[in-house]
Amino acid sequence: MYSKIAFSNVKKSIRDYTIYFLTLTFGICLFYMFNSVQAQQAVLKLNASQKSMMHLMSVIINGISVFVAIILGFLIVYANQFLMKRRHKEMGIYLLLGMEKRQVSKILLIETLLIGVLALIAGLVSGVFLSQGLAMLTAKMFAVQMKEFKFIFSQTAFIQTILYFAIIFIIVMIFNGITISKYKLINLLNSAKKNQKTRLKNPILSVILFLISIGILGIAYHLIQKNQMLAVDNDFKISVLLGVAGTFLFFFSLSGFLLELAKRSKKFYYNGLNMFVLRQINSKITTTFVSMSMLCLMLFLAISAFATGSGLASSVKTDLEDMTKFDCTFYGLSEKGYQEEQQQKFIKKLDDLGLTIKKDAKEILPITIYQNGTFRKCRYKMEPLLKGREKYSDYTKDYVKKIYETPLTFAKLSEYNKIRKAIGEKELTLKSDEYILNCDYGNLIPIMEKAASDKQKLTLDGKTYKMKYGLQKDTYMVTAAKTDMGTVILNDEIIQSLKIDHSTLYLNLNWKGNAQKVSRKYTEYLKQMIINSKMPNSPYSAIISKEEVYEQSTGLSTIITYIAIYIGLVFLITCAAVLALQQLSENADNIEKYKLLSKIGTSQKMINHAIKAQIILYFCLPLSLALVHSYVGIKTAKILISTLGQINITQAAVQSLILVIVIYIGYMIATYLGSKSMLKEK
Numbered sequence: 001m002y003s004k005i006a007f008s009n010v011k012k013s014i015r016d017y018t019i020y021f022l023t024l025t026f027g028i029c030l031f032y033m034f035n036s037v038q039a040q041q042a043v044l045k046l047n048a049s050q051k052s053m054m055h056l057m058s059v060i061i062n063g064i065s066v067f068v069a070i071i072l073g074f075l076i077v078y079a080n081q082f083l084m085k086r087r088h089k090e091m092g093i094y095l096l097l098g099m100e101k102r103q104v105s106k107i108l109l110i111e112t113l114l115i116g117v118l119a120l121i122a123g124l125v126s127g128v129f130l131s132q133g134l135a136m137l138t139a140k141m142f143a144v145q146m147k148e149f150k151f152i153f154s155q156t157a158f159i160q161t162i163l164y165f166a167i168i169f170i171i172v173m174i175f176n177g178i179t180i181s182k183y184k185l186i187n188l189l190n191s192a193k194k195n196q197k198t199r200l201k202n203p204i205l206s207v208i209l210f211l212i213s214i215g216i217l218g219i220a221y222h223l224i225q226k227n228q229m230l231a232v233d234n235d236f237k238i239s240v241l242l243g244v245a246g247t248f249l250f251f252f253s254l255s256g257f258l259l260e261l262a263k264r265s266k267k268f269y270y271n272g273l274n275m276f277v278l279r280q281i282n283s284k285i286t287t288t289f290v291s292m293s294m295l296c297l298m299l300f301l302a303i304s305a306f307a308t309g310s311g312l313a314s315s316v317k318t319d320l321e322d323m324t325k326f327d328c329t330f331y332g333l334s335e336k337g338y339q340e341e342q343q344q345k346f347i348k349k350l351d352d353l354g355l356t357i358k359k360d361a362k363e364i365l366p367i368t369i370y371q372n373g374t375f376r377k378c379r380y381k382m383e384p385l386l387k388g389r390e391k392y393s394d395y396t397k398d399y400v401k402k403i404y405e406t407p408l409t410f411a412k413l414s415e416y417n418k419i420r421k422a423i424g425e426k427e428l429t430l431k432s433d434e435y436i437l438n439c440d441y442g443n444l445i446p447i448m449e450k451a452a453s454d455k456q457k458l459t460l461d462g463k464t465y466k467m468k469y470g471l472q473k474d475t476y477m478v479t480a481a482k483t484d485m486g487t488v489i490l491n492d493e494i495i496q497s498l499k500i501d502h503s504t505l506y507l508n509l510n511w512k513g514n515a516q517k518v519s520r521k522y523t524e525y526l527k528q529m530i531i532n533s534k535m536p537n538s539p540y541s542a543i544i545s546k547e548e549v550y551e552q553s554t555g556l557s558t559i560i561t562y563i564a565i566y567i568g569l570v571f572l573i574t575c576a577a578v579l580a581l582q583q584l585s586e587n588a589d590n591i592e593k594y595k596l597l598s599k600i601g602t603s604q605k606m607i608n609h610a611i612k613a614q615i616i617l618y619f620c621l622p623l624s625l626a627l628v629h630s631y632v633g634i635k636t637a638k639i640l641i642s643t644l645g646q647i648n649i650t651q652a653a654v655q656s657l658i659l660v661i662v663i664y665i666g667y668m669i670a671t672y673l674g675s676k677s678m679l680k681e682k
Contacts, residue, residue, distance in 0.1 A: 019584070019670055020079050021119055023577040027072045027570065028123025032161045033131045034061050034566045036154035040135045049548060050142055053555030060559060061566065065164070068570050073168040075574045079581050080112065080172050084179065105177045112176065116169040124161060128153060141558040142551075206256025209249060216246035221632045226396055229640045243629070248293040250625060255285035273602070273610040276593075280614055284586055285621070291582070292622055295575045299626035299660075300633065302571035306656035307630065308637045309564020319482060320553055322440070322475050325423045326365070327515040328522065328545035329478040330507040346507070346539055355525055357509070360518055365422055365508040367415040367476050369487060370500045371407040378407035379499055382486050384458055385437070385451045392446040394639045400447070406485060410500075411438075411476075412492045419476045419508070428469060428489075435465045436489040438472040440482040443639065445473065448486060458488065460498065465490070477506040478544050480552055505539050519545035572660060575622070576667035580674075583615050587675040594679055611675050619668050623660075 038058035041051060095104065135152055223239035259282045268274060285292060330346070347364070350357050357364070372379035383404035390400040413436075417427040428436055435458060439448040452471040457464050472489075475482055511518040526543050587594075594607055634653055 018674065019577060019580045019667070021115060021122075022670075023079070023573055024076065024115070024119035025123040025126065026573055027075070028120055028161060028165060029127040029130060030566065030569055031065065031068065031072070031164065032124055032127030032154075032157050033134050034562060035065055035157035035160055036127070036131045036152065037061060037134075037138070037562070039152050039154035039157065040138050044135070044139050044142065046142065047551070049551045050555060053142075053551070053559070057555075057559045057562060060563065064563060064566060065160075068566065069164045069168070071570055071574055072165075073171065075577060076168055077172055077175055078578060080176065081179075084108070084176065102177075105180045108176050108180065109173050112169060112173055116165070116172075120162065120165055124158065127161070128158075138558065141561065142554050203256050203260040206253045207260055209253035210257035213246050213249035213253060216242050216249065217628075220246055224632065224636055226398075227636075228396060228399060229636055230395075230399060244297065247296055247625065247629075248289070251285060251289040251292045251296070251622075254289075254621065255282040258282070273597070273606055273613075276597070277610050277613050277617070280586070280590065281617055284582070284618065288582060291578065295578060296622035296626045296629075298571045299575050299623055300629040302568045302575065303626060303630040303656055303660055304633050304637070305564045305568040305571070306659060307634050307653045309560050309568065310655065319475075320550060323479050323482065324546040324549050325475065326363075326478050326508040326546070327511045328509050328519045328543055330505075330509075330526070330540035330543050331477065332505050332540040332542065334503040334505060334539055355522065357522075360511055360513075360522075361509045362512045363422055363508075363510040365415075365418050365510075367411060367419055367506050367508070369504045369506070370410045370495065370498070371502045372499050373407055373501065375407065376405040378405070380408040380410075380460060382406045382408050385456055385486055386444075386447055389447045389450045389454075392450045394443055403444075403485070407502075409484075409487045409504075410495055410498060411487050411489050412495050413489055414492050416474075416476070416489045420474065422508075422510070423474070425474070430468060430489070430491050432491060432494070433463070433465055434468040436469055436472060437467055438474055438476075438487045438489060439484055440473050440475050441485045442482065444485055445471070477508055478546055478549060480544070480549050507540060516545075516547050519543075519547060523548075568656075572663055576619075576664055579619050579622070580667045580671040583618055583671050584674050584678070587611060587614075588678055591679060607679070608676060611679070612672055615668055615671050615675070619664060619671075623664065627657075 038054065041054055044050075044054075046054060131152055131154070220239045220242035223235045223242070227233060227235040227239065229236070259278055262268060262274070262278050347357050381404060385408075386400055386404055390397040393400055395403075413428070413430055416436075416438075421427055430436065437448060437452055437456075439445055449471045452467060452469075455467050457466050459465075475484070523543050523545060526540070594611075597607055597610075598604070630653075
């Protein structure tokens with residue numbers, strides 16, 4: 001009997017469950033898709049490095065999935081409470097007819113189980129099929145081919161999805177049972193007649209608190225822009241706390257402020273059903289300002305994840321050509337000052353071990369970067385190049401001042417010219433009192449260009465040198481990121497006269513024949529030699545090849561993109577679903593009010609327009625503040641991201657906004673249609 005009632009209730013309330021069911025299905029589908037990434041290796045032609053990146057991505061996504069499951073769990077519990085509230089009168093009638101609370105609980109348990117099983121089946125089926133497309137996307141992002149078309153099914157992801165959501169639904173069932181046990185018959189029958197309490201009745205106080213919230217948010221924005229997300233210091237911590245506090249205070253005072261503002265324009269306030277809509281919004285926001293604030297912050301995180309994630313992914317791939325001008329580079333650090341003979345000793349050692357580097361390479365291009373001391377304890381500092389030019393960088397003035405103490409690095413003109421010749425650039429010449437400035441670090445390039453245009457002079461050990469040529473932006477080794485903040489190139493004999501105690505040695509090579517194959521051979525040999533202590537005093541401790549940089553770049557880009565999409569979509573559908581359910585619940589509670597409007601002569605068209613306006617306004621309020629938060633956050637994050645490469649943050653932000661709007665509009669339409677349907681039924 002209970003099963004029959006439960007099935008009948010689900011069938012009768014199918015429209016009420018539509019948004020809940022579709023959101024559940026979408027969440028389960030996403031959960032399976034992203035947790036099935038590891039299984040894609042079976043159909044993709046991946047090398048060892050790419051397999052390692054895939055494994056890393058799988059581990060990260062599995063970790064994030066725990067967090068995602070918690071978020072979806074809260075969504076399901078929250079949505080379930082709204083659905084129960086919608087059916088208070090129905091449950092009251094069950095009790096009035098003689099049912100016990102445990103019997104009502106049993107009916108709800110069967111309903112929850114039925115909806116959960118159907119959503120789980122629909123989500124898993126959708127996820128299994130859509131994961132095939134995800135495998136193609138992975139292949140494209142890793143720039144690899146698929147071995148052959150093979151239907152991918154991840155048993156691990158399948159079981160994991162069922163397990164996580166089974167636990168969530170068990171918690172929901174327990175929660176429902178506890179909630180029903182606390183209900184009183186009189187409260188259930190009269191729940192629709194209960195008035196919502198107004199927390200803030202004084203309109204003047206609302207306006208004052210609203211202005212205070214704007215001030216708090218302004219301070220938070222100022223502090224985060226000052227901090228630039230470059231350090232977790234007091235400015236960063238305070239900006240986060242003020243941002244959260246300001247958001248809560250904003251929504252706490254917003255409804256009263258909007259109502260007071262609307263009253264100032266009597267023509268607008270008394271036009272049509274504007275007064276009714278504004279009163280409804282005022283009542284709803286006043287009682288749900290906590291959830292509204294949380295949704296705003298989640299939307300901010302979703303938009304920021306989409307924009308910065310896709311922007312960071314694209315920036316990782318930029319400048320790859322500049323960073324891979326050679327087939328591979330051996331590199332190492334030394335604290336022994338000048339190391340003129342180290343390259344030849346290293347090459348000879350390789351020859352002794354059977355690696356004929358001179359035969360394998362068509363070009364051997366060593367370059368050593370010198371410095372004296374470490375940060376704040378160096379003899380030659382970057383201060384002369386930066387001082388007075390702070391405004392030309394995206395960094396704050398205070399942050400640029402911190403870089404003053406960074407050691408200035410040096411390179412020999414002869415080695416630098418060999419590098420330039422190898423990459424097709426013109427060789428440069430210097431007099432004894434001249435120097436060349438090289439910098440490829442994005443956030444400092446504008447400052448260095450200004451220093452070059454000013455012909456900035458440098459004084460080293462009492463001798464003054466003037467700059468020749470404009471700023472050079474060469475990357476003189478194979479690297480995964482541009483890190484040269486400022487290197488001074490001088491004639492060889494001048495370099496020899498400087499007081500040097502630190503060196504970074506690079507040995508660039510261009511191979512004959514199959515460069516990828518040769519690079520891998522030397523990479524494996526060098527690792528084994530170091531592990532087996534066959535080269536204990538080698539000046540080079542590592543090797544990086546062009547192929548590795550490309551693989552790491554594409555792998556890192558894919559990981560960032562997937563994480564951004566995964567987190568962003570989950571947060572976005574959670575926010576949209578909660579807003580939709582809140583509005584459906586609100587409109588269900590207000591059916592008597594709409595009936596009354598109809599009785600006093602209000603046309604159905606005006607009532608529909610009022611419902612539409614209420615839904616749009618309710619959805620857009622948290623989104624509006626989230627967009628402001630996102631603008632400040634993305635603009636600030638751009639500075640941090642740009643250290644990895646150039647980024648078109650505008651394009652990434654626009655793409656993210658389009659996705660948010662599309663999903664948002666979909667949920668608004670579904671909410672409007674659901675509200676109209678409920679009103680029509682009554």
